[in-house]
Amino acid sequence: MxxxxxxxxxxxxxxxxxxxxxxxxxxxxxxxxxxxxxxxxxxxxxxxxxxxxxxxxxxxxxxxxxxxxxxxxxxxxxxxxxxxxxxxxxxxxxxxxxxxxxxxxxxxxxxYLHETEEPMIESNSSRIVLNDIACPTAPSSFDWRTEGAQIKFMFMDTCWAFSATRAMEGINKIVSGQLLALSEQQLISCDQKCTGCKGGGWYAYAFQYVINNNGIASEKDYPCTADNSVCNNALAQKKSATIDGYKYWYHNPVSESSLRCLVFKQPVSVSLFASRDFQSYNGGIFRGNDCSGIG
CATH class of the missing domain: 1.10.287.2250 (Helix Hairpins)
Structure with a gap:
């Protein structure tokens, strides 16, 4: 000009x-x-x-x-x-x-967006199987928020930790009947395979960390500080919830009906290719027309 x-x-x-x-x-x-x-x-x-x-x-x-x-x-x-x-x-x-x-x-x-290498997933979930006919009564739509699931705002590059804790909170609610807020900060500070709130991470690694640690603390016991603080090992030993496995898919065709079946059974964590549309996303079903294939 x-x-x-x-x-x-x-x-x-x-x-x-x-x-x-x-x-x-x-x-x-x-x-x-x-x-x-x-x-x-x-x-x-x-x-x-x-x-x-x-x-x-x-x-x-x-x-x-x-x-x-x-x-x-x-x-x-x-x-x-x-x-x-x-x-x-x-x-x-x-x-x-x-x-x-x-x-x-x-x-x-x-x-806000960072490329991270695809995680090397450990085999720990052979018991979890998807089947198109496993949920004949699964509704066409289901909202876990109506069952008490929580939505939280996250700070930069921590979606992987928040997604993991929300999924674990959901399954813990189903199993124990108690909705307990779990610690994102513990994952951010203690999961060495992820890069805290500076470079992102993977929820699969977060699940594996909780398995290896034999549990995760509550948000009350290990509160959020919204930074890359050093892991507090004493707080990390305050176990409020545990998981014993997870299933991870990557470039693996999964039918929509079988995925709906799993979502009906429990909350799940997903990753989406953050195209330009996500910068201005308002609502509705994202079709993924420009998806890179990462899922």
Whole structure:
């Protein structure tokens, strides 16, 4: 972009910002309850951008920074609209604006996505078998949250630990009748095959760690510190739950009905290829049209 064009764009921001200051934005509006297709012209998109900044508490330090993220915001908005227009049914996944809408996919990937080597899985689960006819009464849909399963927000690069603890909490609830929050921090700090909250990990390794450790502590006994702190061996010996096996699939065709059977029996951990759509994912069934094959 030429310096003259840059100056003109900065002047536009200054001019439109003055309009926003005089007209204001109603507090009753939210980017979550308005149709994105209503904002088509440049000024309307910029108004939506201002609403998004207010709702996400995004602050720009310089006018140049605001120009940059506005361009990225517009690009993401265009992509969201195009992908949502491709939906063929109400159940298909949809995209929406969120706190990552000021980031390009390259920026998002660099911060939040990391490639990790495929784990070398130990043979420990020959007893677990999937069978298409093992669950003739399995419903077409099932939500473990209605049975007391919990959803937790995770911090950076710890999805593997949170996924593992949620699965173990679910099976522990089924077996013992008690829903007990287990320690993600123990996995992050003590599982040496994973890289804590800096480079990611695999839930399969987390399961194996719990087996080798003969159990895992509760979140109360080994609380979350959201960092790569050194393993506290004393706390790690406070066993609140145990598992004796797990099953892992990789590039192994598993029928949808047999997988539904297993999910009906207990919560499971899954990994998905985090394509660009996941940056703006809002809800619905992800079809995996651009999946890399990792599962």
């Amino acid at each position: 030429s310096s003259h064009a840059t100056k003109m764009l900065l002047l536009f921001f200054v001019w439109y910002a003055s309009i926003c200051l005089t007209s204001g934005m109603s507090d009753e509006y939210s980017i979550r309850n308005i149709g994105l297709d209503k904002f088509t012209f440049e000024k309307e998109v910029f108004h939506l951008f201002q609403m998004w900044k207010k709702e996400t508490q995004r602050e720009c330090q310089t006018l140049e920074e605001e120009v940059h993220i506005f361009h990225v915001f517009k690009s993401n908005l265009k992509y969201i609209r195009e992908k949502n227009a491709e939906r063929k049914s109400p159940g298909d996944y949809s995209l929406d604006l969120n706190k990552f809408s000021d980031m390009s996919y390259e920026e998002f990937s660099k911060i």
